[in-house]
Amino acid sequence: MFGFSLTKILFTLAVVVIVWQGYKWLGRMQTRRDAIAREGAPGTGRGGRAAAAAPSPAEVEDMVECTVCGAFVPARGAVSCGRGECPYPG
Template structure:
């Protein structure tokens, strides 16, 4: 039984290492892509700050509040 190096053993070992390397890179890339997609979906589902109108009591988006149509509404039209 011969335990020395042969060209076939070296090439097979090198190919197995390369295959494992690329497989780990691929799996990592897929996990990163999934995490990015999850983060984007979570960002789209975020709650917005709501502010009550002091005149009518309706809750409006604090960033883009518009006038409710009443005379003393403090928000622009």
């Protein structure tokens, strides 16, 4: 019942090697990304992965909570949610 052929064995070995190399490649990419993230943001350090994932300060927008509807809207350019008592224009 063991229908092993050289072709099947070689194919299986090839698949194993490809997957193994793929994982090694992914690991290298991850390591390199972490290194770039650490070195690319001097001064912000110490956060490592978390700091790298955070957007730059220029992209961060302060959000304020509407006292009427409770929705968070951008502090700059806030627009009304549509309710009458909403403190924002719109």
